[in-house]
Amino acid sequence: MQWNDIHVNASAAWIGQREDVQKAVAEGRYDAAEYQEDGYIALPVAGPDDSPADMAVSAGQVAVERAGVPGGDFTIVLCATTSFQGLDHWSPAPYIQHRTVGSGAQSVEVRQACNGGMAALELAAAYLSVGSLSAAALLTTTDKFALPQFDRFRSDKGMARGDGATALVLSRRPGVARLLSTASIGDPKHEGTGRGDAKWADASGEQGWPVDLRSRREQYTDRMGDIKTIMTDLAVRQHESVQLALADAKVDFADINWFVFPNVSQGVAKIRNQAFGIDEGRTTTRWGLETGHIGAGDQFGGLTYLLETHQVSVGDRVLLSGAGGGWNFTAAVVEITEVPDWPSTAA
Structure with missing residues (x-):
C-alpha cells in the first residue's frame, strides 16, 4: 500500500540492562560453541520488578512527549507482544493506554508473533487514513523473556532474546519521517x-x-x-x-x-x-x-x-x-x- 500523508512523529525504546554474554557462557547458561557462531556481544535483561506492560508504558510516555501530540488526539493504541505479559487472562493494551495517552482511544493487543509491531504499523496507517486530520495512533511493543517460561539463550537457535519495549507515534501531521x-x-x-x-x-x-x-x-x-x-x-x-x-x-x-x-x-x-x-x-x-x-x-x-x-x-x-x-x-x-x-x- 502506498501512503501519502501518514507520518512518524516520534519513537522511543526501553531496553533492559545489557549483560555481556561472555558472563552467561562462563556460568554455563549459553553454549560456548553457539556463542562463537552467533557473535552476540550483549543482551538486555529486565529486572525482576520490570513488568512488560510497564516497560511499554515507559517507552510510550517518552514517544508521546517527543511527538507533542495532545492526548485527546489519539484515537487508537496498539500493543504488540509475543510473550507472557505478567498476568493470565489480561490484556496490557488498556493499561498502557491509561498511563500514556489517557481515555478516548480504543486499545487493541496485536498478537502476530515477531511481526506484531510491523502489523500494527500497517493497521494504524489504514485506521488513520480514514480518520480526522488530527487523529494519532500510539504503537507499542514489549517483551520480557524470563525463566522459568523462556530461556533467552536455549529456547531458540540463532535468535537470542533481549528484554525491551518500543513505541511509535503515527499521525497525519508532519514528524520525523514520512511513511x-x-x-x-x-x-x-x-x-x-x-x-x-x-x-x-x-x-x-x-x-x-x-x-x-x-x-x-x-x-x-x-x-x-x-x-x-x-x-x-x-x-x-x-x-x-x-x-x-x-x-x-x-x-x-x-x-x-x-x-x-x-x-x-x-x-x-x-x-x-x-x-x-x-x-x-x-x-x-x-x-x-x-x-x-x-x-x-x-x-x-x-x-x-x-x-x-x-x-x-x-x-x-x-x-x-x-x-x-x-x-x-x-x-x-x-x-x-x-x-x-x-x-x-x-x-
Whole structure:
C-alpha cells in the first residue's frame, strides 16, 4: 500500500540492562560453541520488578512527549507482544493506554508473533487514513523473556532474546519521517515450524518449561523436509514483501540508505544480507548483536536507534522488514524528514 500523508512523529525504546554474554557462557547458561557462531556481544535483561506492560508504558510516555501530540488526539493504541505479559487472562493494551495517552482511544493487543509491531504499523496507517486530520495512533511493543517460561539463550537457535519495549507515534501531521509504503504477505504453509508435534494443553506450562522452539522446529522438519528448503521458502516470502513495499514507494534497493531487519545472530544475518545483496554497513546488524531479538519491536527499536544516534539524514530512506512465525511478513519504507535531538533510549 502506498501512503501519502501518514507520518512518524516520534519513537522511543526501553531496553533492559545489557549483560555481556561472555558472563552467561562462563556460568554455563549459553553454549560456548553457539556463542562463537552467533557473535552476540550483549543482551538486555529486565529486572525482576520490570513488568512488560510497564516497560511499554515507559517507552510510550517518552514517544508521546517527543511527538507533542495532545492526548485527546489519539484515537487508537496498539500493543504488540509475543510473550507472557505478567498476568493470565489480561490484556496490557488498556493499561498502557491509561498511563500514556489517557481515555478516548480504543486499545487493541496485536498478537502476530515477531511481526506484531510491523502489523500494527500497517493497521494504524489504514485506521488513520480514514480518520480526522488530527487523529494519532500510539504503537507499542514489549517483551520480557524470563525463566522459568523462556530461556533467552536455549529456547531458540540463532535468535537470542533481549528484554525491551518500543513505541511509535503515527499521525497525519508532519514528524520525523514520512511513511511511504507498507506491504504484507501471509503464508501459513509452514505454520507448523512453531508448533511441531506438541499436543494442545489446557493451561500454560503443561508442555513443560522453558519453551523449546528448537524441538518443535526439528519435529516439523522431520515430517516436512529439510530445514534449508523451508527457510528458503520463508525467505522468498520476506523478499516478496520487501519488493512490494519498494514498488509502492516507487524506490529501488539502491535508493534505500538503511535496512532494519529482525535482530538475529551474526551467522544468520550474514546469510540474509547476502540473499538481499546488501552490505552489513547499511543494516542495524551491529545494534542487534548488542540488543538481541526483542520480540515484536526490532524494527521500531532499530529506527529509534538510527534517529537517536544521528546515523540518518534528512531525505534518507529506511526499509523496515518484519517476519513472524505463522508466517506473516510486513515491510515498510519511511523517508526521514527531520533528525531530532533526542537523548538515547535504544543505544
